[in-house]
Amino acid sequence: MAGNTFGQLFKISTFGESHGPAIGVIIDGCPAQLNIDLDFIQSELDKRKPGQSRITTQRKESDTVQVLSGIFEGKSTGTPIALLIPNEDHRSKDYEHNKDVYRPSHADYTYDAKYGFRDHRGGGRSSARETAARVAAGAIAKLLLKEQGIEIFAHVSAVGKINAPNLEDLNISELLELREENIVRCVDPATAKQMIECIDGIRKDGDTIGGKISCLIKNCPAGIGEPVFDKLHADLGKAMLSINAVHGFEYGSGFTGSEMRGSEHNDIFITDGETPRTITNFSGGIQGGISNGMEINFTVAFKPVATIMHNQQTVNAAGEASEIKGKGRHDPCVVPRAVVIVEAMAALVLADQLLRSKTNRVG
Amino acid sequence: MAGNTFGQLFKISTFGESHGPAIGVIIDGCPAQLNIDLDFIQSELDKRKPGQSRITTQRKESDTVQVLSGIFEGKSTGTPIALLIPNEDHRSKDYEHNKDVYRPSHADYTYDAKYGFRDHRGGGRSSARETAARVAAGAIAKLLLKEQGIEIFAHVSAVGKINAPNLEDLNISELLELREENIVRCVDPATAKQMIECIDGIRKDGDTIGGKISCLIKNCPAGIGEPVFDKLHADLGKAMLSINAVHGFEYGSGFTGSEMRGSEHNDIFITDGETPRTITNFSGGIQGGISNGMEINFTVAFKPVATIMHNQQTVNAAGEASEIKGKGRHDPCVVPRAVVIVEAMAALVLADQLLRSKTNRVG
């Protein structure tokens, strides 16, 4: 129960430290005969990889994925798919100077408290590098969902206090195109420009800034998600909160919904003769934990990255006051690279719940 | 994988519909030799039960808990603890009129979409009545945590747009006393008064209103929580999002943290010669998914209850436009009764992660 596995039927287990030989993931439960597009998996990893623009960390990793098992003649075999991503740029010595001090708002102290010692090279297992394995697995989940027409899209909806307007009703390829036109991955060009300027300034200050990512899921059929504990939004929430630096999650009306009255919040059903749909969507596409066929949407809040270029007071492993030097490579703002992580985790939840729904009824 | 089980080592499975003979819970994994105070369990249930004040639903249920197994001579035996809560006031006929129509923002339609039919009596399994079983199990989790000195406290921090000031640094018994002095369960008496007035007005309008509950956990030792997917706050988030009507979760700095800079958000470590502590607590007591020994805190957003006393347009199971009548019994605002549900779910997460931490290290 050490918590490196996610999902029930579409189940992934990740492994690897930021400065060991490799990180990777095993996917157990991918149905057989899924066409696996390796170029797509790599293109997803490329969106997360470090060094992709001036507003991300300058650490260099090609993040090239290798398939070890589970794919034969271009298709999943139904047996475990093992994917390996070798670590290339692991300058462990960059971290020697901080070996015994607890970096503020990192996991150094808590790992020591838990395990009695830790792999101190660059965060070890607590490094966000682990999320590359999730992105690789999430890419396969996306391929599975695409077979059912389900599509997932996320973009940066806020950097610091700069908020993007609500997404217009475009299709996923249009949204993707708009998003990839700028390095901050915000669909709205004007907001993107402001965000990039903000991050440029933050970087020059040797500081970091938080942000938000909004995600939507299109064409999810009604009936996905389990009632009670494994509600679809509860699984999505856990998935998002398991991403490094995430401090908040809301879906549908979210925190604003807590200020509303039932008479304005209720989503009234209408029908065009076929399946019911709702006029408003404060429910965020989920009612009673189960998808209702409307667009699913949620927002994730990221705290600022803890590694900054300032010297900071702290405590060392011996319990003495100490100072940590501001050096190394880091992201001034994590959200542009995290967009694809949010999508990957959403895809993993949806793929899992989709498979779980296959046994809802007899026959 | 039908999702009625929560937890890995301290594991609960709930069952029962709102209008069947009973609801209940099995706790599998409670360590042996825990002193079980049945009066405490009942007192927790009393805080959730309907009809306890004028601002809650007038449905009458004594919610008397019965022990079926797992407790012998006042102690847990290590075998499954089964707790039963008979349903008393199940006027199923109250729901006959709505049998074939989909109540807006309820789970009627999604259950039908998932299962092909449903137990339509009062929400069946999707009814918040299910949470009584969680409260009973959570009470036992609290008893287990108390043996380690860990205490959990929640109160109503917002009703609609009325927000309570931040909690003062009182101990848990002082906070509990303040909270139970008013029917809305907000620690601040002045805010509580405003909240009650607000709810009174809402009730007279036949309407409902959302709100927020804030929770804190004291004396959690450092080292609790698993890295990667089962981060302590990810498990807390899932637990909270699994409660009916919850639309958002944030911990520590939460959504506000996404607007901050790293230099202001980082929690600087200090020490008095013993264990490290932090000056600020934007981390909410959790770093890298693992408790750091500071107070854990989080906030949960509840949407307004969907049952209102207004007639509403909707669609029926045959796909025809229909109208739903505004009658029945309901809560104008769910948060006063939900305080103990939030505490129960937090206790279940902590008890589970506490047991999981027993195998962190050899020896």
Added chain:
Amino acid sequence: MAGNTFGQLFKISTFGESHGPAIGVIIDGCPAQLNIDLDFIQSELDKRKPGQSRITTQRKESDTVQVLSGIFEGKSTGTPIALLIPNEDHRSKDYEHNKDVYRPSHADYTYDAKYGFRDHRGGGRSSARETAARVAAGAIAKLLLKEQGIEIFAHVSAVGKINAPNLEDLNISELLELREENIVRCVDPATAKQMIECIDGIRKDGDTIGGKISCLIKNCPAGIGEPVFDKLHADLGKAMLSINAVHGFEYGSGFTGSEMRGSEHNDIFITDGETPRTITNFSGGIQGGISNGMEINFTVAFKPVATIMHNQQTVNAAGEASEIKGKGRHDPCVVPRAVVIVEAMAALVLADQLLRSKTNRVG
């Protein structure tokens, strides 16, 4: 992880002690819209219940099953099915005299070693009474399997050294009819007669005797079972070994197969133009852990019941030499009542693996 749950998708959790108010089971994951025949469930329980013939224990229990949830208008709803079986004849005082002594080959000592104390009334949780809950759940699994045409049959194939001839190739209803014609539940009337005489003698001696149960599963389609750890026969083996008093499990050629050559053991494939079948069936219907469409068969060995009517030397909880008195009620031979337990556990495994197979392939 306290081990009171069985199955992954068709998942049961049992609870209850032999001398508490009730035992019971929650089934989570039964697909919706299964027709639930309560009379069938009760008739299965009747085959396990004590006091049904002179060769079983004379303890009297009607074992009447109550439905608490998950069934609505005669069908499963997809939510947890909770079944309760009240304990009627719990003469706890029968056990007072043995409260502090460890009964030989019972679980008294090991429960104390594990938990530090135990519910000593009649074996508590270690009592075979717990298997009534399995039979109730297994009956529902059988109903699910029957929808797919899968049928399960077990009978007593040995009492002590008296072995029945191999089963003739009859259909399940014929086998059932033959089996229920005698109180020992052996299909072969001549062997049954010998077995009953043997048990009668054993009972008069105040002693007990072991035996074997053989089980077959008809019409299981090819492709059921997971490779590697959750092989179909591995799950069946675990299921059987979890039944009280079971000391051995073999399938197909079993222990005898270990003495054979590959050239005689290999099951040669033939075909009549449709699906492949094999001439012999040393594989017991399972190859590589996956059903091959042939009849599945296995045998289970039960040790003699530990409760005998002789005084025995033993040790008490204080570590002193002690004596245990031979009194109380017991089964001279457990296999006649265990036939339906074997079937129930087999049905639970098959139902679980059948549901798991629903996600083998895309589409």
Added chain:
Amino acid sequence: MAGNTFGQLFKISTFGESHGPAIGVIIDGCPAQLNIDLDFIQSELDKRKPGQSRITTQRKESDTVQVLSGIFEGKSTGTPIALLIPNEDHRSKDYEHNKDVYRPSHADYTYDAKYGFRDHRGGGRSSARETAARVAAGAIAKLLLKEQGIEIFAHVSAVGKINAPNLEDLNISELLELREENIVRCVDPATAKQMIECIDGIRKDGDTIGGKISCLIKNCPAGIGEPVFDKLHADLGKAMLSINAVHGFEYGSGFTGSEMRGSEHNDIFITDGETPRTITNFSGGIQGGISNGMEINFTVAFKPVATIMHNQQTVNAAGEASEIKGKGRHDPCVVPRAVVIVEAMAALVLADQLLRSKTNRVG
């Protein structure tokens, strides 16, 4: 739920096909600070590797293990340990000729029936090569158990009808020394000689033969194992039955116990003033599913290897009668190499149940 994961707290997930680039395993849940002796892991793999003697398959694999994560400065870190074993001798073309025919008593047909196609190179995932990953993981489990003094030993107790005498009461290192003195891995030298002669003859015939392995576990403290479904022997049984070619499992008195009377089978407790022990050990060290402090023992039956050097009639994927040619490399008898697999699986069960027992009681 695709079944490539084993264990609850000490949890392994294996991956890889016999003819892909590598096989491997992730261990999630190994406690931190365990000293990891890589030479020991390799020496265990060497006992399983092909080509080690004239009575094993002549396929050449060095089975060199690589550590990808989870070990730092010689100790487990508490995070996932990933071990990789590259495949070296994968002459896939050896299998081209059998690509479309179903080898008798292999998993070719059942994989096709389950997944619609398969990786046909050398058995793919159904190959016993997968067990190398188990041996590597089992070696780490053994290191964990050794810290508690628990030791595991298995040897070949039968080849065909040649049975070894019962093990004399030697300590584990004496037994190991005796066992490794001959290539068939039977402790008794005279029997070993007969067994080797038998296998030599079988090999010359191009045939194969079954056998049995007996295993004992010393110094397991009382109290390990969970009652009801996860009984210690049920977990051991499942573990053994999940090994390729295993058709039977018995513990303690086993199948012979089913012929005994209670008065002879009951293990009478005695005491020397300290903990109780039993005079006989028909219980095999386990009572009510929980270890009682006595030696644990069990026996596993292996069918003969299905690959033989004879031509055999069969059916192909098109449903036509076909013939399979007797060529390739294979083991004439699998048990000498399987001894260490049995030990590994036993170690994984014990390590898992040992960790599970850490939360039996409060405090």
